[in-house]
Amino acid sequence: xxxxxxxxxxxxxxxxxxxxxxxxxxxxxxxxxxxxxxxxxxxxxxxxxxxxxxxxxxxxxxxxxxxxxxxxxxxxxxxxxxxxxxxxxxxxxxxxxxxxxxxxxxxxxxxxxxxxxxxxxxxxxxxxxxxxxxxxxxxxxxxxxxxxxxxxxxxxxxxxxxxxxxxxxxxxxxxxxxxxxxxxxxxxxxxxxxxxxxxxxxxxxxxxxxxxxxxxxxxxxxxxxxxxxxxxxxxxxxxxxxxxxxxxxxxxxxxx
Amino acid sequence: xxxxxxxxxxxxxxxxxxxxxxxxxxxxxxxxxxxxxxxxxxxxxxxxxxxxxxxxxxxxxxxxxxxxxxxxxxxxxxxxxxxxxxxxxxxxxxxxxxxxxxxxxxxxxxxxxxxxxxxxxxxxxxxxxxxxxxxxxxxxxxxxxxxxxxxxxxxxxxxxxxxxxxxxxxxxxxxxxxxxxxxxxxxxxxxxxxxxxxxxxxxxxxxxxxxxxxxxxxxxxxxxxxxxxxxxxxxxxxxxxxxxxxxxxxxxxxxx
Numbered sequence: 001x002x003x004x005x006x007x008x009x010x011x012x013x014x015x016x017x018x019x020x021x022x023x024x025x026x027x028x029x030x031x032x033x034x035x036x037x038x039x040x041x042x043x044x045x046x047x048x049x050x051x052x053x054x055x056x057x058x059x060x061x062x063x064x065x066x067x068x069x070x071x072x073x074x075x076x077x078x079x080x081x082x083x084x085x086x087x088x089x090x091x092x093x094x095x096x097x098x099x100x101x102x103x104x105x106x107x108x109x110x111x112x113x114x115x116x117x118x119x120x121x122x123x124x125x126x127x128x129x130x131x132x133x134x135x136x137x138x139x140x141x142x143x144x145x146x147x148x149x150x151x152x153x154x155x156x157x158x159x160x161x162x163x164x165x166x167x168x169x170x171x172x173x174x175x176x177x178x179x180x181x182x183x184x185x186x187x188x189x190x191x192x193x194x195x196x197x198x199x200x201x202x203x204x205x206x207x208x209x210x211x212x213x214x215x216x217x218x219x220x221x222x223x224x225x226x227x228x229x230x231x232x233x234x235x236x237x238x239x240x241x242x243x244x245x246x247x248x249x250x251x252x253x254x255x256x
Numbered sequence: 257x258x259x260x261x262x263x264x265x266x267x268x269x270x271x272x273x274x275x276x277x278x279x280x281x282x283x284x285x286x287x288x289x290x291x292x293x294x295x296x297x298x299x300x301x302x303x304x305x306x307x308x309x310x311x312x313x314x315x316x317x318x319x320x321x322x323x324x325x326x327x328x329x330x331x332x333x334x335x336x337x338x339x340x341x342x343x344x345x346x347x348x349x350x351x352x353x354x355x356x357x358x359x360x361x362x363x364x365x366x367x368x369x370x371x372x373x374x375x376x377x378x379x380x381x382x383x384x385x386x387x388x389x390x391x392x393x394x395x396x397x398x399x400x401x402x403x404x405x406x407x408x409x410x411x412x413x414x415x416x417x418x419x420x421x422x423x424x425x426x427x428x429x430x431x432x433x434x435x436x437x438x439x440x441x442x443x444x445x446x447x448x449x450x451x452x453x454x455x456x457x458x459x460x461x462x463x464x465x466x467x468x469x470x471x472x473x474x475x476x477x478x479x480x481x482x483x484x485x486x487x488x489x490x491x492x493x494x495x496x497x498x499x500x501x502x503x504x505x506x507x508x509x510x511x512x
Contacts, residue, residue: 016304019462019464019481020464020466020479021287021291021304022291022300022301022302022303022304023291023292023295023300023301023432023434023481024287024288024289024290024291024292024293024295024301025434025464025466025479026288026466027288028284028287028288031277031280031284031306032280032282032283032284033280034280035277035278035279035280036279036280037280039279039280044278044279045278045279045280046278046308047278047305047306047307047308047313048272048277048278048304048305048306049303049304049305049306050287050303050304050305050306051303052302052303057303079444079465079467080444080445080448081444081447081448081451081452081465082448082451082452082455082463082465083455083463083464083465084465116445116446118445118446118448118449119448119449120444120445120446120447120448120449120452121445121448123448124445155467155469157469176279178279178281188335188336188337188376189336189372189374189376189377189380190372190374190376191337191376192336192337192338192374192375192376192377192379193374193375193376195337195338196337196338196376199338199339206275207338207339208275208276208281208339209335209337209338209339209340210276210281210282211335211411213411213413223276223281225275225279
């Protein structure tokens with residue numbers, strides 16, 4: 001396992017592009033899926049941005065985050081309508097032409113009935129020069145990668161297919177694992193000092209404390225995340241002992 | 257209504273602070289609530305950032321967005337544990353001391369049994385100098401405002417109470433309203449050219465096109481958002497006519 005644990009932790013950023021999430025019309029369903037999958041691959045998400053369909057904002061954001069994180073994953077804005085401007089913005093961000101992609105163009109032209117491969121659909125076959133397709137087994141707007149920026153659909157079912165196609169092409173870091181313990185008879189304010197001490201003894205772990213309310217009972221869950229399962233188990237054992245010291249009743253895992 | 261419609265549109269930014277959303281452990285439940293409420297108040301959300309419990313990231317992000325947007329709303333990181341660092345980061349961002357708040361301190365000291373108002377809970381009574389409390393009718397960690405930055409809890413039930421207390425103190429812009437039409441027998445790619453023309457005739461509206469899939473039927477919903485209901489209704493009437501021209505069956509509103 002030495003080779004694996006020696007890998008640097010990769011970082012990911014998600015950019016959700018679309019007015020519908022910002023306006024509250026739509027509940028985002030992509031962030032959590034991507035965060036879990038990328039964490040499992042050892043590429044934890046370190047930041048998410050949700051931005052509107054505005055050219056300047058998209059271009060500026062993409063250029064900022066592609067420099068700051070190892071990989072960037074965008075969702076939304078690659079359909080055929082006037083508010084779908086992600087693809088041309090990626091071209092602008094990279095300073096390359098936005099031009100017909102011969103493979104996609106030919107495939108979509110063959111797919112649609114004569115006359116239906118119109119100007120709007122042709123936009124979906126237009127990509128930044130150098131784009132590498134993220135295929136999805138269908139002829140709908142394909143996703144693509146430009147360098148470390150991976151451009152996917154906003155519709156969750158399509159995004160997930162695209163991510164499944166993309167994932168094997170991505171580098172893999174050390175998977176993030178988690179261990180947890182909770183108690184229905186503990187409060188964060190009583191635990192905090194002891195938790196601070198435990199966190200200090202495990203600097204490579206991320207120890208999270210999450211109060212919860214279930215059936216009118218207030219409890220707290222402690223989650224240790226990191227890349228070393230033995231350390232995480234050891235830290236959670238210490239938290240379990242802390243719960244007991246304080247008169248609490250620790251229960252394995254997170255509240256069901 | 258002239259006075260109201262003459263108001264400049266205010267802008268809002270949401271900053272979600274917490275590793276639990278970034279790791280995919282928790283599905284965020286605050287963004288949509290805030291986006292809808294702020295839109296109704298005429299302060300549409302123009303950007304969301306989800307960032308980790310990391311001091312440098314929080315301080316840098318807060319300073320960036322408080323300069324770029326009229327109002328900033330943060331959720332998360334104001335509890336008693338080691339990973340709750342939002343309050344001290346806000347003080348650092350504003351360059352002011354982080355110090356005991358006499359009102360909160362006295363209230364919490366009176367609330368807890370002797371000995372239970374410990375160092376961890378005292379941190380919740382410690383605030384940036386100049387903070388204005390966002391009361392929530394309880395003695396749990398209060399939220400606060402520093403200038404145009406409004407700091408709230410991450411637990412949705414508590415955040416909502418805080419926002420209800422905060423909202424009447426905020427300026428009000430022109431409420432964002434929306435009108436919509438949808439069809440189960442239309443595709444975005446056939447509508448796109450006509451929609452682009454309609455959007456061009458209504459530059460003050462935001463015309464969104466949203467494909468959907470229900471019961472194995474693919475349809476599309478068109479939503480016009482703006483501050484002028486008459487214009488929005490007029491634009492949606494044009495979209496309805498476009499649907500009919502293309503042989504579709506327009507239905508009022510969004511798909512149920």
